[in-house]
Amino acid sequence: MKDKAIRGIAADKQIRFFAVNSTQTVQTALQSHFLSVTSTIFLGRMISAGIMLGMDLKDEKSSITLKVNSDGPLEGATVVCKNRGKTKGYVKNPQVELEAESTLYGLSIAKAVGNGTMTIIKDLNVKQPFSGQVELISGEIAEDLAFYFVQSEQVPSAVGLGLLVNPDASVKSSGGFIVQLMPFAQEDVIAKLEDNVNKMPNISDLLDMGKDIETIVRDFVLKGFDLAVTDELEPSFSCDCSKEKFWDGVKLLGLVEIQGALLHEGKLEANCHFCNKTYTYDEVDLFKMIEEIKNTK
């Protein structure tokens, strides 16, 4: 099944929702970064959340950054999303493996994440980016994101994020949902939504049964509500880096360093944090860089 993200409204616009099947996207992230199972669960939940947050963006130049900084062995992760589901991201310590504890809501990663903060930066390509931050209250990401919405944006929200791993450590299923209540939401709508969310199975289990993301929203998250899907897209793990983009960054190493590399190794390498691609600058490139630096002096 292809990955899919949807957004929409329900109950006469009293509820807005986002939902995503991010299985392939997270599998690509796993392969790019050689993620451990623990960091796959961590980054996978962050990616699902990021894709949904990104659906609010209006144009290609806007982006949303979801960042966790923490004191556990994983130390944190960063995910950046663009408006049409294009996502990139990394875990600070991608090889950390901690025995994940099974809980009612799936595997727990709170111990590996530790205490810290969750930050969201919205760059809407106008004026200053907007940013908000909260303390982590659980370290499982979904609860932390729901807390963020209440604290930073005063929007009561429920968030579900799930991920299942195959015995060979590949991603079996990954996805999530966000439901938000508008200020004029009525009591009975709120109560019914709470009941739905409390009763529903883990979203990754439902995806693993082969259920489409829209069916999951209709039959579980928003069961009994009339709803309309207003947008749909196919997310992907994709980075916008290139050898050209890193060129100026490599030049910042300075004349001495570049000349040294030319003399000793005959090349320089730059690694992209977000997708783990490595770009090599050979002798011809380094000569060109040296010329460029000299010419700007």
Ligand SMILES: [Zn+2]
């Ligand atoms: Zn990259």
